[in-house]
Structures are given as C-alpha cells and as structure tokens.
Amino acid sequence: MAGNWKMNGTSTRCVELAHAVRAASDGVAAQVIVAPPATSLAVVSGVFAGSPVGIAGQNIHWAASGAFTGEIAPGMVAEYAGFVLVGHSERRQLFGETDDDTNRKVHAAFDHGLAPIICVGETAAQRAAGATDTTVAGQLFAATDGITAVEVERIMIAYEPVWSIGTGAACDPAEAGRVAGLVRGSLEVAFGPGAGDVRILYGGSVGPANVRGYLAHEDVDGALVGGASLDPAAFGALVRAADEAA
Ligand code: PGA
Numbered sequence: 001m002a003g004n005w006k007m008n009g010t011s012t013r014c015v016e017l018a019h020a021v022r023a024a025s026d027g028v029a030a031q032v033i034v035a036p037p038a039t040s041l042a043v044v045s046g047v048f049a050g051s052p053v054g055i056a057g058q059n060i061h062w063a064a065s066g067a068f069t070g071e072i073a074p075g076m077v078a079e080y081a082g083f084v085l086v087g088h089s090e091r092r093q094l095f096g097e098t099d100d101d102t103n104r105k106v107h108a109a110f111d112h113g114l115a116p117i118i119c120v121g122e123t124a125a126q127r128a129a130g131a132t133d134t135t136v137a138g139q140l141f142a143a144t145d146g147i148t149a150v151e152v153e154r155i156m157i158a159y160e161p162v163w164s165i166g167t168g169a170a171c172d173p174a175e176a177g178r179v180a181g182l183v184r185g186s187l188e189v190a191f192g193p194g195a196g197d198v199r200i201l202y203g204g205s206v207g208p209a210n211v212r213g214y215l216a217h218e219d220v221d222g223a224l225v226g227g228a229s230l231d232p233a234a235f236g237a238l239v240r241a242a243d244e245a246a
Helices: 011-025 038-047 074-078 089-095 099-111 124-128 132-144 173-191 193-197 211-215 232-245
Strands: 002-004 033-035 054-057 083-086 115-120 156-159 199-203 222-225
Touching: 011 033, 011 038, 011 232, 033 083, 038 054, 038 074, 074 099, 083 099, 099 115, 099 132, 115 132, 124 132, 132 173, 156 173, 173 193, 173 199, 173 211, 211 222, 211 232, 222 232
Parallel strands: 002 033, 002 222, 033 054, 054 083, 083 115, 115 156, 156 199, 199 222
Antiparallel strands: none
C-alpha cells in the first residue's frame, strides 16, 4: 500500500503523518510505502528508522549531479529512500515529462540503488479512442527499455488511468485488473518468466470504500493512493485492507 503525499505538507505535518503511518503499519504483513515531498524525506526517514515502512521519492532528475537548478538528483533521494516514483501522470501532463525522460530516470534510479515505481495510464481521450492498451504498453516498454531481467524484478508498476486521478471517478476493478494483467503479460514476454512476479498497483481515487475490489483481482497487488493517503484514518484503513489481502 503506497501513499503519494504529492506537494502537501510542511516537515511538521509530514512527521505527524509519518507517525500515524508507522503506528498503522505495526505488525502488518503488507508492504507499506510513503512518498513524502522531497523537503521532508530526511525527517520522515527518521520517523521510520527501524520500521519496515518504505520511503519513496516522488521524482528524480536523471543526471547524477550538476547545473540543474531546482532538480533533485537520484543520489540525494537515495540517502533517505529505497524507491522513487517515475513517470507519474502529473509529471507527464503538467511538466512535460516524456517517455524518454521516464526511461532515463528508471536507469538513473537503478544506478543509485533506488527501485522505480513506474506509473503508466491513459487519458480519457485515449480511452475514448480505444487506445488504452496501446498507450499503457507503449509507456511500459519505453520506461523499461534497456533494463535487465534482474532489474525488472525490482520495479513496481502503477496502473493509473489519468481520468481517475484525484477525480473520484475510480476505474471499474475488473477493468483495472484487466489492464494490470496486460502489464504483467507484456513484461513476461519482454523479460521472461521472472517478470511475472512484478508487483502491480492500481491508482486513481482509491479509498477505504473501494480498495478491496482492486486487491481482490489476482493481477492487482496493491494500490498507489494520493488524496486518501493524507488522511491518517483512511490510510490506516487502506493498510489494514492490504494486510487482509496479504
Ligand atoms: P488519488 O491520486 O488517489 O488522489 O486519485 C492517485 C495518484 O496520483 O497516485
């Protein structure tokens, strides 16, 4: 169960939230991950010291260092986090991130010991045009181009239909599962049977009331949650649902 806090929370607020997540995750079998804003990675990693909760960056630049004002290098995130979101639709839609950029970031993540959580998903227009599967497969193959069969086992894929993110219009669980299955099958074809175990998350308006529908599908291993991850009670309920499913 992964919570993406997006651009929310001062350090003080993030520490409070992290304490609540730590308490909710105590003793659960499911893997829990939070993605705080970069300015709170250090303090949040302090809260999770000695806990199995994983920490993710929300974005990285692909270069190791240099004259890139305002960007965050992979090694800076890796000081505090084991994971990094790559290719979130907000990066793609609002900041012009391309498939090539996501691929560079995936390689940069591996170079610095970070496991990428690669986000893919179609827009409403692409779905209406019947291009869901080609869009998702195209983003998937572009992002993973050139990675090894060993590396592929460390990635996670988040299938997040763009039209469902932050809108309350959650995807039908059967359809989310169908696309997750397509992702799994495509990775197996491209990378071999080991890629069949890649963890696949659904994301888009997930909350305590609908999460079980997604987790019940054999190809959906978890969820990437935005809005509801900022509410400690809701995220606690999501962690419990993931624990039951695990
Ligand atoms: P949401 O965001 O849960 O607020 O729809 C999901 C995401 O962007 O990962």
